Every structure is written in C-alpha cells, then in structure tokens.
Amino acid sequence: MPRLLRRILFNLFAWGVVLLVAFPLFWMIITSVKPQSELFRIPPTVWPETVTFEHYWRLIDETPFLVYMRNSLVLSFSTTFLVVVVATLGAHSLVRFRYPGRERIAQLVLFTYLLPSVVLILPLYLLMVWIGVANTIFSLVIAYTTFALPYALWLLRSFMQGIPDDLESAALVDGATRMEAFVDVILPQALPGIISTTIFTFILSWNEYLYALVLVNTDLARPLTTGVMTMLLGAFNIEWSLLMAAAVMMCVPLIILFAFLQSYLTRGFGAGGVKG
Amino acid sequence: MGGIVFSRVRKAFGSFVAVKDLDLEIGAGEFVSLLGPSGCGKTTTLRMLAGLEFPTAGTIAIGGRVVNDVAPGKRNVAMVFQSYALYPHMTVGENIAYPLRKQGVARAEREARVRAVAETLQLGALLDRRPKQLSGGQQQRVALGRALVREPAAFLLDEPLSNLDAKLRAHMRAELIELHRRVGKTFVYVTHDQLEAMTMSDRIAVMHEGVLQQFAPPRVIYDQPANLTVAGFIGSPAMNVMDAELVAAAGGAVAANGLLRAPLAAPGGGAGGARTIRLGVRPEDVLLGAGPLSGRIRVVEPTGHETIVAFEAAGASFVARAAADFSGAPGETVPFDLRSARLHVFDGATGGRLELSGAGPISAA
Numbered sequence: 323m324p325r326l327l328r329r330i331l332f333n334l335f336a337w338g339v340v341l342l343v344a345f346p347l348f349w350m351i352i353t354s355v356k357p358q359s360e361l362f363r364i365p366p367t368v369w370p371e372t373v374t375f376e377h378y379w380r381l382i383d384e385t386p387f388l389v390y391m392r393n394s395l396v397l398s399f400s401t402t403f404l405v406v407v408v409a410t411l412g413a414h415s416l417v418r419f420r421y422p423g424r425e426r427i428a429q430l431v432l433f434t435y436l437l438p439s440v441v442l443i444l445p446l447y448l449l450m451v452w453i454g455v456a457n458t459i460f461s462l463v464i465a466y467t468t469f470a471l472p473y474a475l476w477l478l479r480s481f482m483q484g485i486p487d488d489l490e491s492a493a494l495v496d497g498a499t500r501m502e503a504f505v506d507v508i509l510p511q512a513l514p515g516i517i518s519t520t521i522f523t524f525i526l527s528w529n530e531y532l533y534a535l536v537l538v539n540t541d542l543a544r545p546l547t548t549g550v551m552t553m554l555l556g557a558f559n560i561e562w563s564l565l566m567a568a569a570v571m572m573c574v575p576l577i578i579l580f581a582f583l584q585s586y587l588t589r590g591f592g593a594g595g596v597k598g
Numbered sequence: 599m600g601g602i603v604f605s606r607v608r609k610a611f612g613s614f615v616a617v618k619d620l621d622l623e624i625g626a627g628e629f630v631s632l633l634g635p636s637g638c639g640k641t642t643t644l645r646m647l648a649g650l651e652f653p654t655a656g657t658i659a660i661g662g663r664v665v666n667d668v669a670p671g672k673r674n675v676a677m678v679f680q681s682y683a684l685y686p687h688m689t690v691g692e693n694i695a696y697p698l699r700k701q702g703v704a705r706a707e708r709e710a711r712v713r714a715v716a717e718t719l720q721l722g723a724l725l726d727r728r729p730k731q732l733s734g735g736q737q738q739r740v741a742l743g744r745a746l747v748r749e750p751a752a753f754l755l756d757e758p759l760s761n762l763d764a765k766l767r768a769h770m771r772a773e774l775i776e777l778h779r780r781v782g783k784t785f786v787y788v789t790h791d792q793l794e795a796m797t798m799s800d801r802i803a804v805m806h807e808g809v810l811q812q813f814a815p816p817r818v819i820y821d822q823p824a825n826l827t828v829a830g831f832i833g834s835p836a837m838n839v840m841d842a843e844l845v846a847a848a849g850g851a852v853a854a855n856g857l858l859r860a861p862l863a864a865p866g867g868g869a870g871g872a873r874t875i876r877l878g879v880r881p882e883d884v885l886l887g888a889g890p891l892s893g894r895i896r897v898v899e900p901t902g903h904e905t906i907v908a909f910e911a912a913g914a915s916f917v918a919r920a921a922a923d924f925s926g927a928p929g930e931t932v933p934f935d936l937r938s939a940r941l942h943v944f945d946g947a948t949g950g951r952l953e954l955s956g957a958g959p960i961s962a963a
Binding site: 486489494495496497498502506507510 | 645648649650669670671672675676677679680681683685686687696697700701744748754
C-alpha cells in the first residue's frame, strides 16, 4: 500500500475515534445553548437556530447550583490536599525507612484498595454518625480519603522507588536534615508523580456519586454530582437543557486543572542526574 | 585534624553481618583505600563513616571526636558517590553551592567559593547547565566540586571512577592523586579495582566478607600478603598457589609436592614440624625457558608488552608472565623455574602467612 494512502487511512481512523469521543461533549454544549423549543425538534438541529444562555442564568439564579459548586470545590480541594500530603510522606516512609512490617503495610494498603467501596458505605456512615460529622462535607472528605489514599500511596510508592537512594544520602552528607533532604531533593524528583496523584484524586472526588448520595442529605453539604441530580431529575420530568448547562459548568474546573498541571506533568519526566 | 579511628565496629543487617569487628586507624591527611570484592563490607564501612548507616557495635571517631550519634551533615566529611548523586533539578552551580547553602554561608561568599572550585575543576563554563547535559567525566567533576567546596576534614569516595571509560579513568586517577596532594586532607577511597588502590593509596585496607584482612602500604600488600585471600585478590593475573607438605630439615624446612622440592628458611625461628601448606608464587616470578621443572603450555596470550602463558605441571595450573617475544605454542613442553626467594608460604588450614622464605634453588620432585 502506498505510504500516502496509509497515512490518509490512519488519519481518517484517528479522526473517527476523536469524533466518537467528542460528539457527546459537543452535543452537551450545543444542547445547553438551545432554547427549550428547539430541544426535541425532529429532525434535530445540529447548529442551534438561536443561541441562548438562559439556562445558565436560570441555573445560577434560580437553583442552588453555586452552593453545590462551592461544596464540590471545597470537598475536592480538601480531599486532594489531604490525600497528596499523607500519600507523599507515607510513600517516602515505605520506600526509604527500614522498619519491621514495612512490606506487610504496603500489601495491606493494596488490599483495602481491592475492597469494593459499596461494602464500606454502611460502616462508614455509622462511623460518621458516631463521631458526629454525618451530613457534612468533612464526612465526605474522610470517606473519599479512605479509597483515594491507598491508590495514591501505591502510585507514589512506585514513583519514589525510582528516585535513587544516593540523592537523599548526598543531601544528608551535604548538611541537610531529613526533612530538608525530603523537601530539597525528593519532592522535586517526585513532582510528576505528585501531580499525577493530584489529578487522579481530584477527578475521583469531583465525580464521586455513591458516597455523596448516602452520606449527605442536606443542600448545604451536597456536592454537584448528587445536587444536580436531585435538583433537575424530578419524578416525571428531566430538565435537559438545565442538566446540560450544569454538566458544561461541571467540566470547567477539571479542564482548568488539566490545563494548569499538564505542563508540569511533562516537565518533570526524564530529568535524571544519576548515571546507572 | 581529620584522623579516623574505627574501634571494634560491627554492622549487622538482620542476621547478616556486613562488617565484623573492624579496627582501623587512618592518619590525618592519609589516602587510604578500602579494597575488596563486592559484598565485602567496604561500602558499608564508608557509609558508617559518613553517618548514613549506624554501627551495630563499636565506635567511629573523626579527628578525635566520636561521631556515632552525629548527623551526617555535622561530621565535616564530604562524600562522592559512585552514581555521583547530582541533584537533577539543580544547575551545576546550585549543586556545588548546596552544602554551603545548608551551612548558612552568605550568598556572596557562596558564589565566590563556587566560582573558585569551578575554576580548579575547569567547570567555569558549565555552571548554568543541568547535570544531564554533562558528560560522565564532567558529572564526576561536579560531584568532586560539591565535596571540595566545603573544605571538609575528610573526603569519602565510593568507587567514583567506576562509571568512566578506561581512558578517562586513568586521567582522573592522576587528577585525584594531585588533588589529594594539593588539599592535604584525609581521603578514604572505596574501590574493587586493585589498580586504583595500588596507584593512589598511601595504605590499602583489604576487606573480605566483612573482615579486614590486611592494612598496609601497597608494596607490602603485594610483596607480603597477610593471607591467601589477600594474595589471591591482589595482582593480575592472580598468584599461582599449590598444595605442598612442609617437612623439617636441617637449617629450616623443605616444602615438597609432586612437582618440586623447595628449601625454606625461617627467619623468626623454627619452621615447625611436618604439616600441609600452600605455596604461592606470582606470575612474574615464574621463569619460563630454562630450569629443573617442566610443564605443558595450554594458552598463550600476547598483550603487546608481555605474554601471559598458562600451563600445567604435575596436575597444577600455572600462569606466567613471559617476555613479549615468547615463542612457545599450546601443547608444547616448556622448562621453567621459580624465583625461590619470592616464594610465599601460607598455612594449609588457616591460609595465614607463614614467616618462611625460599632458601636456595628449587629442584624437581
């Protein structure tokens, strides 16, 4: 097959995949700016005849959307911060320090990750009630940490295993304390791993639905996932245009996070100062 | 300042003992190599000295101060790692400045000292580069620079040349010798390369399986190895060793086996009664071409400036250093002799050196 033809076919295939993935997103955005009257027209209009932002205004003006948004932001940032800090220090300990049961701890952590999260909902709910934090954002932060942390620990552990011991030893001999060596030498090396973990944890807490549904029953603490659901899905009626507008706005923080962290993610890779 | 003393130092990892009751006194300003095969405990010893491992028992003193409980950074030692361990995210200048930054040296002085060290190591033009943009030799220099800039009491070097190619290694060896002479500080140098140890050191500590075998100047290590382990490790090709019986005789003793009879004298007194010994002779002390003994050539390896000849005699294997124009071929029979004054005698059971020396010509059995 001539090279040109092969290239064209490959490109067609690649674009086909892109379209397949992008179409629902495209439809979501288009639907969110169509007037109500145009939504269910047959045949459907690909480009809206009139563009309107009324759904966005209604969402912000008439619904508790902004409260949910704030809850989700607080929830996701707190969870991410907590998980990344604990996982970074924990992974460092699992990799660098020698103590009895170190490998056992690492395996146990993996084991908890294998447990289906549904199993833990009820015990966690009872626990939250018992310690008096039920129905708060804080209870969700704790709950999300229980399943984000094991994965984060393993991810960061494998990253930290790739950082040569000698770098930390060199920093210690050069006069750094253990903490200084960690901050000056280990952290910059682990940065790509930390950023991957950050993105992973953030997406996980941003999109989580089940725990949020069970653990929180008040609008004051409800995140976007369950909030949008209860607000727009009535028993007889789904407000599609509002739902689409809400979905578009839910994507925005993730897109910003990605755009901001992506450059860091690639920058850290391939920096090696130790000759093997 | 800068003298180092290990007293009964022991290091165990679980049930594995890496260093066994090490006693070692390194003088201030001395260049000492810790030499041995991998796993002999030499790197563990160096890491204990640096404070990166804690001794299980015993004490380590630097400059008269016991440092067992002193943090690595407060021991006033600098270390060069086998991997160089340059901080990848810092420039060359920042790497060299790092120990000074941790000491709290003011910025202006820091920059001046980094610049001075960079000039001595010809790194002046590279200060803004990252480690990965440098060649192996340049990275090596940066690692040395980071050690030098602190002006420490002692330099600890862990196989610093093993990642360099042969030519650069020879060059850096010479530079290290010069550097040691110039700074006049204590150098403790870990290597498995006997050539490095022999050429650079004032004294060599040969280690094997966690035990210090011998601590002496290179010449003594080579000429009077303390035991079979040292004798076998130092010298390339290795020393030829054969079993023999020691039989008492007038004026000393005679070593005899199926190949030869060698009269021995005991300078320190009696040679003792009959017993099993091991008789060693270096390849350069095996003289091919004439003599009372004869062997069959197996392999001839011309290296250019000499020829290494492997041959068999009375069931034992020998290696000899012959002249470059040696003309024997595999399968041929060759007469040979041993320099009797250069025979090494070791106890057959313990492998320890016996104070016996060859006395008079060797004859065939």
